[in-house]
Amino acid sequence: MNSAKERMPRVESLTGLRWFAAFAVFLFHANQIIKLPTVYGIKLGDFFRFGDAGVTFFYVLSGFVLTWSFSPAVGTGTFYWRRFARVWPALVVSTIIAWVSFDQVWHDSWKRTLLSLTLTESWFRPADFLVANPVAWSVSCEAFFYLLFPFVIRPLLRLRLPALAIIAAVGLFIEWAYWFYVQDLIDPKQYWIQLSWYLRFPPIRFIEFLLGMIAAAALLRGWRPKLNLWLALSTVPASVLLLWWGAQQGWWGAHWSQQGLVPACVLVVLAAAIRDISGRPSIFRSKPLVALGAWSYAFYLVHLSVIHWLMGSVTPSSASWANLKVLLVWAVMGIALAWACYRWVEHPVERFLRNLYPRRVPPAPPAPPVAQEPPAPPTAREPQEPKELAVASEQPTEVVLTGHGVVSQEFEPGVYRSSGSFDVK
Numbered sequence: 001m002n003s004a005k006e007r008m009p010r011v012e013s014l015t016g017l018r019w020f021a022a023f024a025v026f027l028f029h030a031n032q033i034i035k036l037p038t039v040y041g042i043k044l045g046d047f048f049r050f051g052d053a054g055v056t057f058f059y060v061l062s063g064f065v066l067t068w069s070f071s072p073a074v075g076t077g078t079f080y081w082r083r084f085a086r087v088w089p090a091l092v093v094s095t096i097i098a099w100v101s102f103d104q105v106w107h108d109s110w111k112r113t114l115l116s117l118t119l120t121e122s123w124f125r126p127a128d129f130l131v132a133n134p135v136a137w138s139v140s141c142e143a144f145f146y147l148l149f150p151f152v153i154r155p156l157l158r159l160r161l162p163a164l165a166i167i168a169a170v171g172l173f174i175e176w177a178y179w180f181y182v183q184d185l186i187d188p189k190q191y192w193i194q195l196s197w198y199l200r201f202p203p204i205r206f207i208e209f210l211l212g213m214i215a216a217a218a219l220l221r222g223w224r225p226k227l228n229l230w231l232a233l234s235t236v237p238a239s240v241l242l243l244w245w246g247a248q249q250g251w252w253g254a255h256w257s258q259q260g261l262v263p264a265c266v267l268v269v270l271a272a273a274i275r276d277i278s279g280r281p282s283i284f285r286s287k288p289l290v291a292l293g294a295w296s297y298a299f300y301l302v303h304l305s306v307i308h309w310l311m312g313s314v315t316p317s318s319a320s321w322a323n324l325k326v327l328l329v330w331a332v333m334g335i336a337l338a339w340a341c342y343r344w345v346e347h348p349v350e351r352f353l354r355n356l357y358p359r360r361v362p363p364a365p366p367a368p369p370v371a372q373e374p375p376a377p378p379t380a381r382e383p384q385e386p387k388e389l390a391v392a393s394e395q396p397t398e399v400v401l402t403g404h405g406v407v408s409q410e411f412e413p414g415v416y417r418s419s420g421s422f423d424v425k
Contacts, residue, residue, distance in 0.1 A: 010276070011065070011068065011272065011273045011276045011277070012276060012282075012284075012285040012290055013229075013272040013273070013275060013276050013282045013284035013285050014061055014064070014065060014269065014272055014273065014276075014284075014293075015284075015289075015290050015293035015294065016282075016283075016284030016285060016286065016289030016290050016292070016293045017057070017061070017268065017269075017272055017284055017293070018057075018058070018061065018293040018296040018297075019289060019292035019293045019295075019296045019299075020054075021054035021055075021057040021058055021061070021296070022054060022058075022296035022297075022299045022300040022303075023051075023054070023299075023331070024050075024051035024052075024053065024054035024057075025051055025052060025054040025055060025135070025300055025303070026051070026299070026300075026303045026330075026331065026334065027048045027051040027327075028048060028049060028050070028051030028052045028054070029051075029135075029303065029304050029307060030048070030307060030327055030330060031045045031048035031049055031051070033307065033311070034323045034326060034327055035318060035319040035320070035323060036048075036319060036320075036321070036323060036324075037319045037320060037321060038319065046244060047240060047244065049254075049257065050240045050243065050244075050257040050261070052257055052258055053257050053258045053260075053261040053265070054300075055138050055258060056208050056258045056259075056261055056262055056265050057261075057265045057268070057269075058138070058142075058300075059141070059142075059145070059205060059208035059209045059212065060208050060209070060211055060212040060215075060262070060265045060266055060269050061212060061265075061269055062142065062145065062209060062212060063145070063208070063209035063210060063211065063212025063213040063214075063215075063216070064212035064213065064215050064216045064269050064273065065212075065216075066149060066153075066213070067153060067156075067157075067212070067213045067216035067217055067220075068216040068219070068220070068273070070153055070157075072154075076150045077357075078357060079146075079149070079150055080146065080147075080150075081353070081354070081356075081357040082354055083143075083146040084353070085349075085350045085353035085354045086350055087119075087139055087142060087143070087297075088117075088119075089345055089346050089349035089350055089353070090297055090298050090301055090341060090342075090345065090346040091116070091117065091133075091136060091139055091301065092117065093341055093345045093346075094133050094136065094298070094301035094302050094305070094341070095113060095116060095117065095132055095133045095136065097133075097302055097305045097337070098132060098133035098134070098136075098304075098305045099113075099132070100305075100309075101305035101306070101308050101309040102131065102305070102308055104131050104132070108131050109131040109132050112131045112132035113131075113132040115132075115140075116132045116133060116136045116137075116139075116140070119139060119140045119143035120140055120143075121136060121137045121139075121140040122137050122138075122140040122141050122144075122200040122201070122202050122205075123140070123202065124197075125197045126196055126197060133301065133304075133305070134304055135300060135301060135303070135304050136301065137200050138200075138300075139301075140202070141200065141202045141205045141206075142209075144202040144203075144206065145202075145205075145206055145209040148206065149213075152210070152213065153213070156213060156214070156217050157217055157220065159217070160221070161218055161221055161223055164214045164217055164218050164221075167210075167214060168210075168211055168214045171207040171210055171211060172207070172211070172262060172263070174204075174207060175204060175207045175208070175259055175262065176259060178204055179256060179259045180252070182195070182198045183252070183253045183255075183256070195255060199255075199258065208262060208265075211262065211266050212266070212269060215266055215269060215270050215273075216273075219270075219273060219274070219277070224274060224277075225270070225274070227267065227270055227271040227274055228271065229268075229271040229272055229275050229282065231271075232264075232267040232268045232270070232271035232272075233268055233271075235263070235264040235267055235268070236261065236264045236265075236268065238264075239260060239261050239263070239264045240257075240261070242260075243256060243257060243260045243261070272284060292335070294342060295335065295338040295339050295341075295342045296338075297342075297346070298337075298338040298339075298341040298342045298346055299334055299335060299338035301341075302334060302337050302338055302341060303330075303334040303338075306330060306333050306334040306337060307330050307334075310329065310330060310333060
């Protein structure tokens with residue numbers, strides 16, 4: 001049986017798409033400071049506020065990639081350590097940068113810093129003034145997803161397509177119903193104090209991660225919907241326009257962006273993955289976009305600190321197209337700092353930590369020799385024939401989940417066979 005690394009191609013387009021998700025969050029935060037002009041009575045900044053859905057895309061993508069690369073040979077402890085090595089180094093260095101950028105003092109920031117570095121921030125209500133690294137809350141949600149993943153992945157991979165579809169539909173309904181219910185309870189003007197805590201509640205955001213897992217599980221089952229990547233991408237601006245127009249009509253609150261864009265995020269992840277699986281060319285697999293995608297986690301963690309740091313030297317004016325120059329300066333500086341963090345902290349420290357706890361698969365014990373009874377002596381009625389005696393043994397079978405569904409693979413007794421995997425950064 002081929003290893004998973006040989007059977008299932010890498011989905012590099014998803015790495016390239018990660019950059020656009022991180023940049024969308026950057027635009028969301030920049031929009032709170034930069035004012036763009038009004039065109040035909042429409043405030044262009046109203047569309048930038050949908051950039052916070054980049055976090056939703058991260059969650060869907062994370063669930064998909066971890067499921068796609070899952071290997072039963074990787075133990076739960078190893079999985080947890082690899083995820084810790086992946087997210088924590090950049091989190092630490094970005095927290096230090098945020099302390100310098102926001103000119104924080106220990107009296108104000110120690111509690112938020114402790115919650116952030118222990119990956120528990122999203123379980124507590126934010127203070128009136130967010131300190132430490134304000135964007136690090138999403139990492140604590142990811143940590144909760146990682147905690148559940150080893151217990152969800154195996155039963156999920158056993159489900160057939162109809163069951164996966166039902167779970168996806170129920171999950172999406174729960175998230176939307178929760179959001180409608182929350183908006184009736186709080187004052188949207190108290191965003192940071194009330195709305196943000198409901199928005200960041202890890203069990204609800206786990207649904208987005210689960211939808212990514214379901215999408216990958218369906219592809220592993222052999223499901224191949226005919227999804228055009230560019231058509232899937234067009235659902236993002238279409239959803240933005242629909243959500244903006246519905247908010248203008250008073251159908252839902254203006255802050256409903258992350259939940260409303262969940263279906264579009266799932267479609268984009270699916271379409272990009274299918275395109276890579278089929279081997280067709282994709283601009284999102286280009287080296288520049290893959291590199292930006294590799295830096296996207298660091299960029300996400302440092303971009304708000306860069307904006308706050310540069311506000312004194314690069315000050316935006318009133319609503320004007322000239323503010324796009326300020327936006328460009330912030331983006332370039334953010335990318336440069338993200339590259340430095342990735343090059344000298346995130347990547348090397350992750351490799352160092354992973355080597356401290358390498359994957360160890362215990363060798364299978366040798367099978368005991370099978371004792372063969374000597375043949376019975378020939379009798380008068382049963383003359384001995386000069387043929388070699390064939391010893392037949394039954395070979396047990398193992399059910400293995402492959403990229404094309406569930407098949408039976410023969411294996412030797414006492415020998416453990418791993419489906420293998422490639423590691424995902």
